Amino acid sequence: DGGITQSPKYLFRKEGQNVTLSCEQNLNHDAMYWYRQDPGQGLRLIYYSQIVNDFQKGDIAEGYSVSREKKESFPLTVTSAQKNPTAFYLCASRSQTSGGGYTFGSGTRLTVV
């Protein structure tokens, strides 16, 4: 079955550490996105990529970094520069030519301990 896989489901980070969240899709989608969701809040765009080897900052990119070396993969690194990283992180993908909706992964909950 096609879909998006995010791993791990839960992640704990010590202050000052960088952590990388994985996002893999087998939908052959061109575009991939990372969102942050805080309790009771909406979706805030961190980074997005419309083609391999290219990505753009979203609304809250500070303290985060991404890469897009393969069409299937769009990992997100939460760096030590991100002051308040505890949140639910969602990855999504979309076909740029169909104009349809996003397919979301099941999310990674990151907690700073």
Next chain:
Amino acid sequence: QQQVKQSPQSLIVQKGGIPIINCAYENTAFDYFPWYQQFPGKGPALLIAIRPDVSEKKEGRFTISFNKSAKQFSLHIMDSQPGDSATYFCAASAYAGGTSYGKLTFGQGTILTVHP
């Protein structure tokens, strides 16, 4: 101009009621309007979507009403059930030219609670 404003923030109805969630937008270039349903601890899932060439679309108990002149669209849930309790997000995007579509702009979300 890129915002999508969603209301209400939260909504409580009794089983069988018809909750209505509203969204308004300013960007007249938006041409795709999906609704997403999210359960706690899960990713949002596409529920239903509409394009501006129709004023209403129905899928099961879920209906989108679209008013192009008012730049508003709404989600109606008929015969609501406790299992419909979730957070609902509206969104919009515009055709970006060529074979490309722009990213979705999301509303702030509505937390729906359906009491038995």
